[in-house]
Amino acid sequence: xxxxxxxxxxxxxxxxxxxxxxxxxxxxxxxxxxxxxxxxxxxxxxxxxxxxxxxxxxxxxxxxxxxxxxxxxxxxxxxxxxxxxxxxxxxxxxxxxxxxxxxxxxxxxxxxxxxxxxxxxxxxxxxxxxxxxxxxxxxxxxxxxxxxxxxxxxxxxxxxxxxxxxxxxxxxxxxxxxxxxxxxxxxxxxxxxxxxxxxxxxxxxxxxxxxxxxxxxxxxx
Amino acid sequence: xxxxxxxxxxxxxxxxxxxxxxxxxxxxxxxxxxxxxxxxxxxxxxxxxxxxxxxxxxxxxxxxxxxxxxxxxxxxxxxxxxxxxxxxxxxxxxxxxxxxxxxxxxxxxxxxxxxxxxxxxxxxxxxxxxxxxxxxxxxxxxxxxxxxxxxxxxxxxxxxxxxxxxxxxxxxxxxxxxxxxxxxxxxxxxxxxxxxxxxxxxxxxxxxxxxxxxxxxxxxxxxxxxxxxxxxxxxxxxxxxxxxxxxxxxxxxxxxxxxxxxxxxxxxxxxxxxxxxxxxxxxxxxxxxxxxxxxxxxxxxxxxxxxxxxxxxxxxxxxxxxxxxxxxxxxxxxxxxxxxxxxxxxxxxxxxx
Numbered sequence: 260x261x262x263x264x265x266x267x268x269x270x271x272x273x274x275x276x277x278x279x280x281x282x283x284x285x286x287x288x289x290x291x292x293x294x295x296x297x298x299x300x301x302x303x304x305x306x307x308x309x310x311x312x313x314x315x316x317x318x319x320x321x322x323x324x325x326x327x328x329x330x331x332x333x334x335x336x337x338x339x340x341x342x343x344x345x346x347x348x349x350x351x352x353x354x355x356x357x358x359x360x361x362x363x364x365x366x367x368x369x370x371x372x373x374x375x376x377x378x379x380x381x382x383x384x385x386x387x388x389x390x391x392x393x394x395x396x397x398x399x400x401x402x403x404x405x406x407x408x409x410x411x412x413x414x415x416x417x418x419x420x421x422x423x424x425x426x427x428x429x430x431x432x433x434x435x436x437x438x439x440x441x442x443x444x445x446x447x448x449x450x451x452x453x454x455x456x457x458x459x460x461x462x463x464x465x466x467x468x469x470x471x472x473x474x475x476x477x478x479x480x
Numbered sequence: 481x482x483x484x485x486x487x488x489x490x491x492x493x494x495x496x497x498x499x500x501x502x503x504x505x506x507x508x509x510x511x512x513x514x515x516x517x518x519x520x521x522x523x524x525x526x527x528x529x530x531x532x533x534x535x536x537x538x539x540x541x542x543x544x545x546x547x548x549x550x551x552x553x554x555x556x557x558x559x560x561x562x563x564x565x566x567x568x569x570x571x572x573x574x575x576x577x578x579x580x581x582x583x584x585x586x587x588x589x590x591x592x593x594x595x596x597x598x599x600x601x602x603x604x605x606x607x608x609x610x611x612x613x614x615x616x617x618x619x620x621x622x623x624x625x626x627x628x629x630x631x632x633x634x635x636x637x638x639x640x641x642x643x644x645x646x647x648x649x650x651x652x653x654x655x656x657x658x659x660x661x662x663x664x665x666x667x668x669x670x671x672x673x674x675x676x677x678x679x680x681x682x683x684x685x686x687x688x689x690x691x692x693x694x695x696x697x698x699x700x701x702x703x704x705x706x707x708x709x710x711x712x713x714x715x716x717x718x719x720x721x722x723x724x725x726x727x728x729x730x731x732x733x734x735x736x737x738x739x740x741x742x743x744x745x746x747x748x749x750x751x752x753x754x755x756x757x758x759x760x761x762x763x764x765x766x767x768x769x770x771x772x773x774x775x776x777x778x779x780x781x782x783x784x785x786x787x788x789x790x791x792x793x794x795x796x797x798x799x800x801x802x803x804x805x806x807x808x809x810x811x812x813x814x815x816x817x818x819x820x821x822x823x824x825x826x827x828x829x830x831x832x833x
Contacts (some may be wrong), residue, residue: 271657273487283799288673302595329594329814353552387485387521411546419486422659476656478740480818 260285261377263342263350265364268381269389269398270301273416273470277450278353279309279379280470282318291348292479297363298355299333304474306353325454327440330385335363343370354406364406365375371408377446380410382438384431385419392437399442412447413439421472425458432463482662489627490557491516492660494523497633499665501530502581504554506543507562508536508562511595512665513585516557529621537562541569541582548578549689551676552712553635553721557583559651561599562590564609564779571610575691577579577675577706579638582646583629588806588814594601596814597651599736602791605648606765613703615710617645617717618764622660630762632665637717639671641709648764650787652737684784708791710785720768721760725775728757733772733796734785735761738817742785745822754830764792770831772799779831785822787815 264285266278275298282294295312296306307326314320321338325331342350354360364371382389382398389395403409417423417431428451441448446466451459453469494516497505505520517533524531534540542554547554563584573580586601587764588594605618615639619630627649634645670693677687693699722767724746725731733740739760749756759775761768776782784793793808800806809825813816 271486271491301655303651329588329596331595383486385484385486387487387491390485419484419659420657422484437755476736476740477652477816477818478744 260288260349261375262346263371263374263376264375265351265352265354265356265378265408266381267361267364267378267402269355269383269386270360272356272381272383272389273418274356274381275306275353275364276472277304277414277416277468280450280468282313282351283316284468285349285351286316286318289349291345291347292317292351293319294351295339296320296326296353297335297339297343298353298360299323299335300360301356301362304332308474309385319474324341335366339367343367343373344420345375356468358401358405361402361406364377364408365384368407372456374462376411378408378411380413382413382431383415384417384434385427392434392441395434395438396441399438410442410444412445413442413446414450415446415452418452423452423455428459459461482661484659484661485753486623487488487660488515488583488655488657489624489649490655491519492624492627493557493647494519494804495662496628497581498523498527498529499662500553500632500635501665501667502553502555502635503527504552505529505556505713506534506540506547507557508534508540510559510562512587512597512654513557513583514561515654516583534733536662537565538569539586539780541566543575544583545569545573545576545578545581545793548573548580549576549677551673551678553639555581555583557585557804559587560589560598563601563604564740567610570616571612571614572642572691573611574610574614574616576689577642578644578689579642580644581634582644583640584646584648586648586650588812595651596813597737597787597816598812599650599738600789600791600812601648602764602786602788604796605646606767613707615643615765617643617713619638619645619647620762620764621647621653622736622739622760623659624653624656627653628660628662636669639712641713643709643711643713648736650736654759678718679821717763718766718768718770719762720771720777722771723758725757725759725779727755728775729780729833730757730783731775731781731791732756732758732783732785732826733761734758735764735792738785738787740818741817742822744819745826746821748823752827754810754826756826761792767795767799769795769799772796773801776800776803780804783825783829784808785817786810787817788812
């Protein structure tokens with residue numbers, strides 16, 4: 260696990276859920292962990308929704324000042340620079356979806372170029388615009404162009420919310436694998452709902468990171 | 481039935497519109513409905529359709545007016561402040577007897593208000609935000625699947641009765657993701673569009689689409705004729721769903737996503753031994769008056785739950801017609817109620833019975 264990890268992909272693929280789970284995993288091994296929300300697009304369902312849980316774990320959260328309020332200001336918090344200056348801190352970047360969201364990453368092109376980083380393409384084959392290899396590779400190329408960064412791995416986050424089954428994950432895994440082969444970058448992780456972990460085949464368990472659903476709907480409270 | 485996919489409400493509405501044969505979309509971005517536009521911009525070129533970002537909401541609705549006059553299936557989408565801007569165009573479209581579909585993913589108001597979910601545009605949608613004797617058919621989905629089903633329905637109602645139809649959801653419905661499938665669209669039903677200003681082919685007299693009538697008698701006749709169509713819509717298209725109402729003492733009325741929160745509260749109340757029920761209007765206009773009036777014969781109290789300071793509650797009162805008390809519980813400004821606070825209100829009412 261590198262000091263800097265960036266999550267990007269099609270919007271709604273599960274980037275924030277995966278990024279939060281990844282930050283929690285990093286925290287098991289490292290003293291200082293930070294998650295940076297640079298999503299300037301999505302008005303709801305943000306990293307900040309997990310703030311209490313992340314605070315309790317001692318993971319610092321940097322998010323746009325007005326996240327989860329009644330206004331939108333497409334501005335990046337100044338605190339993001341801490342991710343590059345605090346070399347003893349492991350940092351997870353949670354980018355907004357698509358190439359539009361990845362533009363923000365290009366602002367930090369010079370900073371990212373200073374050291375090695377992981378840049379994960381999050382794949383959810385249950386999203387209708389990224390359901391096959393061709394469409395996923397199109398998004399991959401668009402995001403790389405906008406961010407000026409090259410993905411270092413693909414990760415499978417295939418889910419259909421609370422109806423996700425093992426076969427959905429396996430189908431997503433197969434597509435993720437073909438994207439990995441076609442683009443020559445490794446298939447690194449599978450993000451899986453904690454309730455489904457036990458049903459995974461052994462080889463998937465080794466690369467699986469469990470996620471909890473933290474974006475609760477008001478009728479689920 | 482297609483395979484299930486994971487979609488946002490905004491995307492599901494856009495995809496359902498395309499599957500309904502909508503090939504023209506004119507819009508202008510505004511949170512929390514921008515994904516309708518974003519999705520249309522990606523999908524329309526794939527189906528030989530047109531996505532056009534207009535220079536304003538006013539322009540977009542007038543493009544809809546033009547396309548509808550030419551006989552096309554056409555849609556626009558916005559959120560509260562943008563829908564306010566469209567009101568003049570909507571009145572003209574209603575006055576010209578044109579079919580179209582308008583999406584309103586409501587946010588907090590008045591003014592710029594905020595970007596979080598609200599239901600405070602109920603009056604504007606159901607009582608005519610524009611001028612003149614007209615009605616909008618207003619459909620209120622509560623799940624992403626229902627976004628799809630009602631979008632299919634909206635185009636058919638629009639074409640069948642030659643009226644504008646609005647789908648009204650709150651920001652939460654637009655933004656949240658749920659599993660959804662797209663039933664095979666029934667394309668076999670055809671609609672008479674012989675009135676459309678497409679082309680005469682030099683074979684017929686030209687059609688005119690217009691909302692200006694020089695002679696008051698002529699205008700009055702047309703307005704009453706349109707009213708008869710509204711009566712037909714009321715007769716044929718009114719929809720509501722009811723839960724646990726047969727023996728209910730306290731009947732909640734809630735629409736859209738809030739009906740789901742209210743349902744949770746109703747179940748909790750039942751578990752406590754309080755006989756609560758729920759009516760969920762699916763059409764806000766026409767309002768399910770008869771359904772409510774029937775239940776009012778046996779219920780002891782009604783409770784309208786809304787994300788507003790109290791708008792639908794007036795329609796509930798009219799429908800209940802003094803048979804029993806009608807109470808109200810609301811949150812506004814972008815605040816979404818949770819089941820517990822609604823349950824507290826149910827308990828409070830139950831003590832008065």
